[in-house]
Amino acid sequence: MQSQLRKQLIDAFTNNKDEFLSGQYLADLIGCSRTAVWKHMEELRKEGFELEAIRKKGYRIVKTPENITADEIRFGLKTKFLGQSIHYEESVESTQKIAHRLAYDQAAEGTVVVAEEQVAGRGRMDRVWHSPKYTGVWMSIILRPNIPIPKAPQLTLLAAVAVVQAIEEVTTVTPQIKWPNDILINGKKVTGILTELQAEADRINSVIIGIGINVNQQMEDYPEELRTIATSLSIESGKRINRADLIRSAFNRLEHLYELYLEKGFLPIKLLWESYAISIGKxxxxxxxxxxxxxxxxxxxxxxxxxxxxxxxxxxxxxxxxxxx
Ligand code: BTN
The missing domain is CATH 2.30.30.100 (SH3 type barrels.)
Structure with missing residues (x-):
């Protein structure tokens, strides 16, 4: 997990995009020495951030890395709680498994587990979820809503709307939702959502929302049996998609819809969900x-x-x- 200092550093650059920030300014802001600032900037460089450092002017982030790291996701993130704690992993069995453990250990609401690869990704009904390295978004989000257990499936629909909106924002392609949680483009699956609960007899401790988005795979990357039913955002939009942009957008949308839901109930979410639904009336x-x-x-x-x-x-x-x- 990233250090608190690194988090503050990224926040400073996020709030002053494209501007140079001096070592002294950053040191004062986050309460450390200029040497510590320099060390953190070097860490960012190792993570793939392209930095410009000019004497008397300071540092500027020129380009963020193509792989996903917690810092890369944080760069530009405007949420209050969703994604404020990110557990980034290179390779895992399943992000769901890690999120369950974190939730059990009292992780804060909005904590996210993101991995570059899952070797035992799981779908609904215990199916395998194909999650190859560096190509997709494989993540699990911990929420702690104070709602009755039977209402938990509403959060799956809410997450589907958030992901559709994020896909629209980042690719300009408009996907459709097949009840309850498949997101399709041109009839092929681009995203799956798996919602699981940790609950006591009558109360929810946590809801773990697992989201798998096929982003930059090409058709030849899919096993033969998936080629007629699955697709990716890159195949459908004809361009390479920045996965960190997509994740950030999903966090922003999800947090907004979740707050709307807690305040106003399911109706506004239901209306949005129905506007994207493929099967209604058919x-x-x-x-x-x-x-x-x-x-x-x-x-x-x-x-x-x-x-x-x-x-x-x-x-x-x-x-x-x-x-x-
Ligand atoms: C489905 O459509 O069957 C749901 C697929 C859910 C896949 C995601 S990827 C991140 C998280 N970790 C998993 O093992 N599964 C979910």
Missing amino acids: MITARTLSGSIRGRALGITEDGVLKIEDTEGIVHQVYSADIEL
């Missing part, structure tokens, strides 16, 4: 553990549950299923 098949339901998707309830009207006019409420269009 004939779909929902494959649940207890069988399949074929019918028209009517929308979602106040709790985020999918309503399907079958051919006999019976309305079913679906809590968990795979949807086929």
Whole structure:
């Protein structure tokens, strides 16, 4: 984890983008010696930051690195709590696993685990989540909402809206959401969200939102069996995407929507979610553990549950299923 000093240093450059900041100014600001400032600047350089240092003027960040580091994400981040503590890992089994441990150990709300690679990434229904190195965003976010347990799935829908908005902002491509949490572009999956809880009998301790975004993979990077169903932002937008920009945007959007949700409830989120939903009004098949339901998707309830009207006019409420269009 990055040191507090480094965090303050990055904040100073974030608040004075493109400007030179002198060693003395930075030393006074963060309460350390100029030598300590210099040492931290050298650490940033090693992480891949391109720095300009001019005598009498000070330091300026010219270019941030292409790989994701906690410092790179922090550069330009404007959130109050989301992403203010970032655990960056080069390679992990699954960011979910680490986030669960941190949440259990009382990590603050908004703590995030980000990894360059997952060797045992998990999807919904215990499926494998393909998470190759340096190409995607693999991260888990810890929230601690004071809401009843049955309302927790609403946060999955909220996270989906935040990621769609972040993708729109960074790529100008508009994805669609397939209930509950698949984000698609041109009918192929670009993002998956896995929401898990740590709860006692009647109260939530933490919600761990795992988000996997396929960003810079090319088609040949995918295993054969995924090529017809998965895609990446780079394939769909035709350009290379800066993953740190995408993560920052997702943090900003998620924090904003989460605060809106805590203040005003699920309705504003529901409306946004429905505006991006692909399946509403269409004939779909929902494959649940207890069988399949074929019918028209009517929308979602106040709790985020999918309503399907079958051919006999019976309305079913679906809590968990795979949807086929
Ligand atoms: C799905 O669509 O099935 C959900 C996929 C969730 C993948 C993310 S990647 C980060 C986090 N760590 C994991 O092991 N899974 C989630």
